[in-house]
Amino acid sequence: MHKRFDSEIIVRPSEIDINRHAHQSVYLDYVLFARWDQMKRCYKMPMEEFFKRGYSWATKSTYFEFNKPLYLGDTIIVRAWVEEIRQKSVKVCFQILKKGTEEVASEGYFVYVLINARTGKPENIPEDIIEVYSV
Amino acid sequence: MHKRFDSEIIVRPSEIDINRHAHQSVYLDYVLFARWDQMKRCYKMPMEEFFKRGYSWATKSTYFEFNKPLYLGDTIIVRAWVEEIRQKSVKVCFQILKKGTEEVASEGYFVYVLINARTGKPENIPEDIIEVYSV
Amino acid sequence: MHKRFDSEIIVRPSEIDINRHAHQSVYLDYVLFARWDQMKRCYKMPMEEFFKRGYSWATKSTYFEFNKPLYLGDTIIVRAWVEEIRQKSVKVCFQILKKGTEEVASEGYFVYVLINARTGKPENIPEDIIEVYSV
Amino acid sequence: MHKRFDSEIIVRPSEIDINRHAHQSVYLDYVLFARWDQMKRCYKMPMEEFFKRGYSWATKSTYFEFNKPLYLGDTIIVRAWVEEIRQKSVKVCFQILKKGTEEVASEGYFVYVLINARTGKPENIPEDIIEVYSV
Numbered sequence: 240m241h242k243r244f245d246s247e248i249i250v251r252p253s254e255i256d257i258n259r260h261a262h263q264s265v266y267l268d269y270v271l272f273a274r275w276d277q278m279k280r281c282y283k284m285p286m287e288e289f290f291k292r293g294y295s296w297a298t299k300s301t302y303f304e305f306n307k308p309l310y311l312g313d314t315i316i317v318r319a320w321v322e323e324i325r326q327k328s329v330k331v332c333f334q335i336l337k338k339g340t341e342e343v344a345s346e347g348y349f350v351y352v353l354i355n356a357r358t359g360k361p362e363n364i365p366e367d368i369i370e371v372y373s374v
Numbered sequence: 375m376h377k378r379f380d381s382e383i384i385v386r387p388s389e390i391d392i393n394r395h396a397h398q399s400v401y402l403d404y405v406l407f408a409r410w411d412q413m414k415r416c417y418k419m420p421m422e423e424f425f426k427r428g429y430s431w432a433t434k435s436t437y438f439e440f441n442k443p444l445y446l447g448d449t450i451i452v453r454a455w456v457e458e459i460r461q462k463s464v465k466v467c468f469q470i471l472k473k474g475t476e477e478v479a480s481e482g483y484f485v486y487v488l489i490n491a492r493t494g495k496p497e498n499i500p501e502d503i504i505e506v507y508s509v
Numbered sequence: 510m511h512k513r514f515d516s517e518i519i520v521r522p523s524e525i526d527i528n529r530h531a532h533q534s535v536y537l538d539y540v541l542f543a544r545w546d547q548m549k550r551c552y553k554m555p556m557e558e559f560f561k562r563g564y565s566w567a568t569k570s571t572y573f574e575f576n577k578p579l580y581l582g583d584t585i586i587v588r589a590w591v592e593e594i595r596q597k598s599v600k601v602c603f604q605i606l607k608k609g610t611e612e613v614a615s616e617g618y619f620v621y622v623l624i625n626a627r628t629g630k631p632e633n634i635p636e637d638i639i640e641v642y643s644v
Numbered sequence: 645m646h647k648r649f650d651s652e653i654i655v656r657p658s659e660i661d662i663n664r665h666a667h668q669s670v671y672l673d674y675v676l677f678a679r680w681d682q683m684k685r686c687y688k689m690p691m692e693e694f695f696k697r698g699y700s701w702a703t704k705s706t707y708f709e710f711n712k713p714l715y716l717g718d719t720i721i722v723r724a725w726v727e728e729i730r731q732k733s734v735k736v737c738f739q740i741l742k743k744g745t746e747e748v749a750s751e752g753y754f755v756y757v758l759i760n761a762r763t764g765k766p767e768n769i770p771e772d773i774i775e776v777y778s779v
Contacts, residue, residue: 252545268522272522
């Protein structure tokens with residue numbers, strides 16, 4: 240079981256759609272922000288370091304369940320953790336919680352593939368990166 | 375097997391991200407546009423009609439696979455079809471194809487729940503709507 | 510001269526465009542967030558209160574100068590203030606500053622019209638709202 | 645007086661905000677799309693050609709008036725034209741018209757600076773580009 244990390248986000252007016260909820264596609268951006276934040280703040284290996292080493296992470300697939308709507312001004316916690324480290328990819332699970340009540344507004348996962356930034360091809364995840372994500 | 379419908383979209387400059395591809399969350403908006411377009415144009419029961427009857431469709435869950443990047447100026451075909459009609463929800467599958475080559479850039483599904491717009495609670499899908507979606 | 514208020518925002522990965530800067534249209538959303546935040550936190554008259562009284566604010570016009578690009582991970586300060594209170598509208602000026610250096614990345618203004626939420630027509634700004642914005 | 649060109653866009657569900665209108669920042673993306681479309685289709689000098697020559701266009705400033713709301717499903721015409729060619733920049737005016745009624749929903753301008761893509765510094769606009777934009 241890997242460590243879970245939290246990032247806090249406020250739902251902005253521009254993210255509210257015709258139904259007066261946070262728009263569904265914005266949820267992907269919330270989790271993307273959380274991962275980017277946690278790579279730097281929690282794993283101490285920021286996205287920039289991957290770029291410098293000639294790597295990038297590409298999203299292979301994603302699954303979202305939408306349980307409770309998010310409203311303008313809600314503060315949310317994006318809780319994310321590494322579920323599984325594979326040869327060329329990492330499965331990251333997440334929950335989007337309402338701050339205060341800890342209600343699960345959404346949950347799901349992303350599969351991220353490590354790619355060679357020059358060729359765009361998947362690469363084996365190096366040992367030191369596996370180690371960083373094994374906390 | 376239900377009928378498949380196509381909607382055409384041009385990838386806009388504002389949709390391109392730091393990796394020079396269409397940003398992942400924009401894919402959800404492409405499919406949302408296609409469904410909205412097809413409800414009116416292909417099923418002849420536009421979203422507005424659901425609103426008038428006191429209904430709305432809420433996304434319960436979604437799954438996306440990202441196979442090929444989309445680039446600025448690509449014309450894409452969003453092909454969507456009803457995979458399964460359940461008591462209170464509909465599973466809609468989709469493919470995002472590159473126009474011309476018909477390469478599958480992305481595929482997946484959405485589960486949409488019919489809700490009472492006033493209470494926000496799921497409702498049984500009425501017979502006439504089942505019929506409309508049974509083509 | 511009216512009081513200036515600050516809101517802090519982190520530039521998110523989803524906001525970076527093909528040029529590797531925060532996308533131009535996102536700047537409008539930053540200022541919208543700052544106003545919404547400052548209405549509640551600084552003026553103590555949140556957007557919800559306007560809604561309850563049957564009002565809404567509509568953007569009549571806006572002007573933006575883009576001086577310095579914003580990069581992924583930049584923390585910005587949106588500084589905004591009421592420049593002028595007119596009969597039916599308010600002119601709000603803003604600066605987007607880079608946190609730390611206080612460099613002005615962008616500046617400009619918004620003209621917001623008070624509208625009757627039911628009719629969509631402009632209304633005279635009531636005395637008590639003029640007072641709230643006269644700090 | 646320079647030639648005016650039109651690009652057609654359908655307002656998508658994801659672009660509608662809490663007020664049930666197209667969200668204000670989306671207007672900038674509509675005009676950006678129109679310019680990109682017209683550079684290729686009308687001026688026969690696509691954005692890609694600027695990139696190849698080591699140039700890019702950066703937005704220096706923009707002004708928008710919002711006259712009429714845009715609704716879900718509206719088809720709009722973005723009409724744009726070169727208003728003025730300066731040494732290092734071009735002022736482009738636009739109108740966003742409702743298709744059918746030709747009502748002006750929005751109008752304004754963008755000032756675009758020609759920059760050296762490598763250094764990010766403004767450059768004099770070469771003669772052949774002035775000529776292309778002088779129609």
